[in-house]
Amino acid sequence: LHLEEVVLHLVRMPLVSPFTTSFGTETERLALLVEARTTVAGREVVGWGECVAQEEPTYSAEYVAGAQSVMVDHLLPRLFAAQRERPLSAETVGEVLHPVVGHPMAKAALEMALLDAQLRASGTSFADYLGVTVDRVPSGVSVGIQDSVPQLLDVVEGYLDQGYRRIKLKIKPGRDVEETRAVRERFGDVPLQVDANAAYTLADAAVLRRLDAFDLLLVEQPLAEDDLRQHALLARQLRTPVCLDESVVSAARAADALAMGAASIVNIKPGRVGGYLEARRIHDLCRASGAAVWCGGMLETGLGRTANAALAGLPGFTLTGDISGSDRFYAEDVTEPVRMVEGWVAVSREPGVGPSPEPARLEAFGVGRQLVEA
Numbered sequence: 001l002h003l004e005e006v007v008l009h010l011v012r013m014p015l016v017s018p019f020t021t022s023f024g025t026e027t028e029r030l031a032l033l034v035e036a037r038t039t040v041a042g043r044e045v046v047g048w049g050e051c052v053a054q055e056e057p058t059y060s061a062e063y064v065a066g067a068q069s070v071m072v073d074h075l076l077p078r079l080f081a082a083q084r085e086r087p088l089s090a091e092t093v094g095e096v097l098h099p100v101v102g103h104p105m106a107k108a109a110l111e112m113a114l115l116d117a118q119l120r121a122s123g124t125s126f127a128d129y130l131g132v133t134v135d136r137v138p139s140g141v142s143v144g145i146q147d148s149v150p151q152l153l154d155v156v157e158g159y160l161d162q163g164y165r166r167i168k169l170k171i172k173p174g175r176d177v178e179e180t181r182a183v184r185e186r187f188g189d190v191p192l193q194v195d196a197n198a199a200y201t202l203a204d205a206a207v208l209r210r211l212d213a214f215d216l217l218l219v220e221q222p223l224a225e226d227d228l229r230q231h232a233l234l235a236r237q238l239r240t241p242v243c244l245d246e247s248v249v250s251a252a253r254a255a256d257a258l259a260m261g262a263a264s265i266v267n268i269k270p271g272r273v274g275g276y277l278e279a280r281r282i283h284d285l286c287r288a289s290g291a292a293v294w295c296g297g298m299l300e301t302g303l304g305r306t307a308n309a310a311l312a313g314l315p316g317f318t319l320t321g322d323i324s325g326s327d328r329f330y331a332e333d334v335t336e337p338v339r340m341v342e343g344w345v346a347v348s349r350e351p352g353v354g355p356s357p358e359p360a361r362l363e364a365f366g367v368g369r370q371l372v373e374a
């Protein structure tokens, strides 16, 4: 594959309702989409990638403008230089970009765009590339922190009526036990889990222990990203399994977390770990260690959401992921919408990693565009 040039598209998409987590409220998503214009065996092939960095560096250190900057000034020049020595492929992007420290979401988006081009060129779906055999994956929904408990119950009821198979409640200190209890009491034995986005410390162990009463599937990222040892200490005090999200930035970190007992479950987000190929390695190592994994989400457009659904078809994804329909976040997606039907999302067998953004939608949502030439 030869990378001719790249167009970076910035799109600003309104959310159907505000999304509140322990680190803030979002009312729209600023997405950075990567259009890789390539030549494969003399044919022009376009591949698309989605960068899941958010507008502000509050979930992790990455943010959209920073991701764009590192792509333009550091990552793309390395890819252009590398292909003067030997042909590029999605499988070599990781090693070519390895000398740049950090920036996994920026790296992941470029790897995704090249993988998309490569798979389109060979007429292969991402699911077939991964060896996924299932044709659908169960669909869970991540529910933001609401203004009141009655409002939370209404929102959860709406998602259950639509068919979502698992509810994840965002929590933060002071908005945790009462909320979780209310949902458990009202909706009975619905599969339920909570996500703190690193909002607690080990000193809050007593509060987190009260969540043990609600038979949760897991508690996600209760403590700070760097607190692997504290997570291990906390896990010993809880009956609820501890799952890590923010802390797991690579396969090596996943192995450390499992070995230390910091987590028994891993949320796999391809962007957070540097790409779909590293995501698969984490799946493989967790499966070999007997740790369950599930696929997280970052408010992806139909592009990333479709790719996530294929990844989640791998056999180690034994827990329901945050793979909801496009309409959970967007009235209009930039691609064909991803549909949740009776609690399932189909695994695509179209060539490529995901559907191309529609030019008219890119135009309508577009707030910036940058051409990067070799």
Ligand code: OSB
Pocket (backbone or CB within 6 Å): 059, 141, 142, 195, 197, 245, 296, 297, 298, 299, 300, 322, 323, 324
């Ligand atoms: O922690 O899983 C998270 C969204 C943005 C940043 C972090 C998280 C989330 C979600 C949304 O929970 C999941 C989704 O995209 O459906």
Ligand code: MG
Pocket (backbone or CB within 6 Å): 195, 197, 220, 221, 245, 246, 267, 296
């Ligand atoms: Mg999370």
